[in-house]
Amino acid sequence: MAFIKGVFGAYPRNYITKDDLMKLFEHKSFNYSQEKLQTIKKILSSMNVQGRPTCVNFKQFWEDLDEDKCPCTIERPSTDNLFRGAQDPFNPTMGERAVIWEAAVKDLALKAAKGLLAKTNTNTDDVECIITNTSSGVMLPNLSTWLPQQLELSNIKCNYSLDNTGCGGAITCLDVARSTILSGRARSVLVVTVDCSTTHMNTDDEIDMEGILPNLLFGDGAGAVLITDEKEEGLWELNEPECLLMSGETASFINMRTRENGYYLNLSKDLVPSLGQALSQNWSRILKNLTKTSDIEEVEWLVHPGGKAILDTFTRLDPPLSHDHLRHSLKVMGEKGNLVSATLLFVLELMISQPKKNLACLIGPGPGLEVKFMSLNRV
Numbered sequence: 001m002a003f004i005k006g007v008f009g010a011y012p013r014n015y016i017t018k019d020d021l022m023k024l025f026e027h028k029s030f031n032y033s034q035e036k037l038q039t040i041k042k043i044l045s046s047m048n049v050q051g052r053p054t055c056v057n058f059k060q061f062w063e064d065l066d067e068d069k070c071p072c073t074i075e076r077p078s079t080d081n082l083f084r085g086a087q088d089p090f091n092p093t094m095g096e097r098a099v100i101w102e103a104a105v106k107d108l109a110l111k112a113a114k115g116l117l118a119k120t121n122t123n124t125d126d127v128e129c130i131i132t133n134t135s136s137g138v139m140l141p142n143l144s145t146w147l148p149q150q151l152e153l154s155n156i157k158c159n160y161s162l163d164n165t166g167c168g169g170a171i172t173c174l175d176v177a178r179s180t181i182l183s184g185r186a187r188s189v190l191v192v193t194v195d196c197s198t199t200h201m202n203t204d205d206e207i208d209m210e211g212i213l214p215n216l217l218f219g220d221g222a223g224a225v226l227i228t229d230e231k232e233e234g235l236w237e238l239n240e241p242e243c244l245l246m247s248g249e250t251a252s253f254i255n256m257r258t259r260e261n262g263y264y265l266n267l268s269k270d271l272v273p274s275l276g277q278a279l280s281q282n283w284s285r286i287l288k289n290l291t292k293t294s295d296i297e298e299v300e301w302l303v304h305p306g307g308k309a310i311l312d313t314f315t316r317l318d319p320p321l322s323h324d325h326l327r328h329s330l331k332v333m334g335e336k337g338n339l340v341s342a343t344l345l346f347v348l349e350l351m352i353s354q355p356k357k358n359l360a361c362l363i364g365p366g367p368g369l370e371v372k373f374m375s376l377n378r379v
Contacts, residue, residue, distance in 0.1 A: 001181075001182075001229065001231060001237055002177065002178040002182060002228070002229060003227065003228055003229070003231060003379065004226070004227060004235060004348075005122070005188075005226040005228045005230075006116055006120035006225070007223065007225045007226075007345055007352055008112055008115040008119050008223070008224045008225075008349065009112065009222070009223050009346045010111040010221065010223075010224075011053035011108070011219070011220060011221040011222070012054060012107075013053075014054045014055065014056065015051050015052070015053055016051055016052055016054050016058050016198075017050065017051040018045075018047070018049070020051075020058060020059070021058075021215075022040070025037060027090075030090065043213070044216060046308070047216065048308050048330065048334050049216075049217060049307075049337045049338075050334050050335065051335070051337070052198070052217075052218070052219030052336060052337035053219050053220055053221055053336055053339075054198040054220050055100075055104035055108070055198060055220045056100075056201070091261050092261065093260060094260055094262055094263075097200060097261075097262045100199050101136065101137040101196050101199040102139045104199065105134060105136075105137065105139065105143070105194050105195075105222075106143075106146065106150075108196065108220065108221065108222035109194040110147065110150055110151070112222035112223060112224040113147060113151055113190060113224050115224065116224035116226055117190075122188070122226060124153050125153075126155070126187075126188050127155065127188050127189075128156065128158075128187055128188050128189070129156065129160075129186035130153065130156060130159045130160075130189070130190045130192070131144065131161075131162060131173045131176055131177055131189060131190070132160075132161050132163075132192050132193070133161075133163060133169040133172065133191075133193040133341045134169075134193070134194050134195055135166050135169060135195055135256075135340055135341055136195040136196055136197045136199070136263070137196070138163075142163070143161060143192065143194070144159040144160055144161040145159060145161075147192060153190075157186050158180065165341065165367075166254060166340065166366035167304045167306055167338070167340055167341065167343065167344075167364055167365055167366050168304065168341075168365060168372040169364070169366070170223065170341055170342070170343075170345050170362075170364060171241060171344065171362055171372040171373070172372065173191045173193060173341075174191065174227070174241075174362075174374060175372075177189040177191050177225075177238075178227065178238040181227060181228075181229050187229045187230075188227070188228050188229070189226070189228075190225075190227075191225045191226075191227065192223070192224045193223050193341035193342045193345060194223075194341070195339060195340035195341055197218035197219070197220060197265075197340060198220050199220075199262070200262040200263045200265070201262075202215060202264060213267050214266075217306075217307055217337055217338045218265075218337060218338050218339070218340065219336055219338065219339050221339035221342045221343070223341075223343075223344075223345025223346055223348075225345055225348070231379060232379065234379060236376040236377065236378050237377045237378075238376060239374065239375045239377065240374075241372060241374040242290055242372075243370055243371070243373070244278060244371040244372075244373070245370045246274065246278050246368065246370065250270075250368065250369040251367075251368060251369075253267075253268040253270055253367075253369055254268070254271060254367040254368075254369065255367065271369070272309045272313060275313055275371070276313040278369070278371070279313065279314070279371065280317060280318070284318075286373060290373050290375045291359060291375050293359070296319050296325065298357060298359055299325075299375075300351050300355065300357050300360035300361070301321055301326060301328075301329070301360075301361055301363070302347045302348055302361065303347075303363045304329070304344050304347070304363060304365060305330065305343060306343075306365060307333070311329055311333070314326065328347045328350045329347050344362055348362065355378060358378040359377055360375065361373065361374070361375050362374045362375075
């Protein structure tokens with residue numbers, strides 16, 4: 001059996017509110033048309049996201065920051081004066097963004113891992129496997145080899161880098177951690193998921209609203225969870241997951257392409273309707289197989305808060321999930337937005353701190369389209 005010993009979330013100190021974001025988009029260097037700005041303002045006013053943590057201090061674009069106190073070059077990026085070292089600070093190249101992204105991802109991943117080890121009183125020698133995940137960039141060596149060196153994990157028997165799995169990536173990592181424990185390869189597994197999407201903020205007026213939407217929704221953060229084979233009262237046991245993989249025509253509904261000035265992430269307007277249809281057709285079966293109960297009141301629901309429309313989809317199922325069922329997801333979304341792979345771990349951390357039931361269900365939609373599910377039982 002595999003159990004969750006602890007969860008810890010980390011995020012950068014910079015925070016951008018909806019008002020700050022609108023102020024940024026209205027800056028002349030963003031070159032957005034008035035029509036597009038009005039649409040953005042309308043979307044922001046209807047979103048439940050009040051603000052997002054970000055590794056980019058966007059106030060640098062309308063405030064005079066002290067260059068001496070906040071030096072920034074591409075060779076030595078500063079988290080306080082980010083992008084100032086780029087040739088065009090409002091439109092950095094892919095290479096310039098990659099340097100900033102890697103520095104931010106390493107910082108957040110290390111912060112989350114150290115926080116978790118301290119929170120759970122875990123010695124570095126006790127960690128026998130590490131699993132990492134990111135979907136917002138590429139680095140080599142990857143995090144699963146870099147982190148053990150930084151944390152001085154001297155007893156690693158296996159490591160896995162499970163990247164580019166999108167918003168359901170945390171469940172993928174938990175699945176592999178569970179299998180690693182059950183196979184006997186390791187007795188303690190450290191999972192770290194991290195994404196820094198705001199480094200790819202796009203200023204191109206030629207992109208449509210499906211491309212601009214990620215600019216309004218995604219934030220930055222890292223989540224860490226420790227999985228162990230030691231059974232203790234109050235811990236949560238991981239059960240075998242399920243996956244709902246949709247037809248090939250949905251493959252383009254969440255996609256990311258490389259451009260000269262960063263990644264271009266597209267969220268199709270057909271995403272939510274297709275997700276709702278697939279869930280409606282399979283909801284009863286999934287409930288029966290995953291939770292072993294048809295009573296949704298017996299379950300703590302931990303749905304990835306990919307956006308208001310995503311969460312609203314679950315309120316239209318039969319049986320429907322209420323806003324109270326989704327309270328943990330709504331709280332995380334309102335305060336932090338969508339942190340991609342790390343988001344579900346923030347929701348999980350919140351639930352574990354104030355559990356009301358002994359059964360929980362993680363749900364994470366992702367590119368493909370797919371939806372991953374995993375149930376947990378409190379010991």
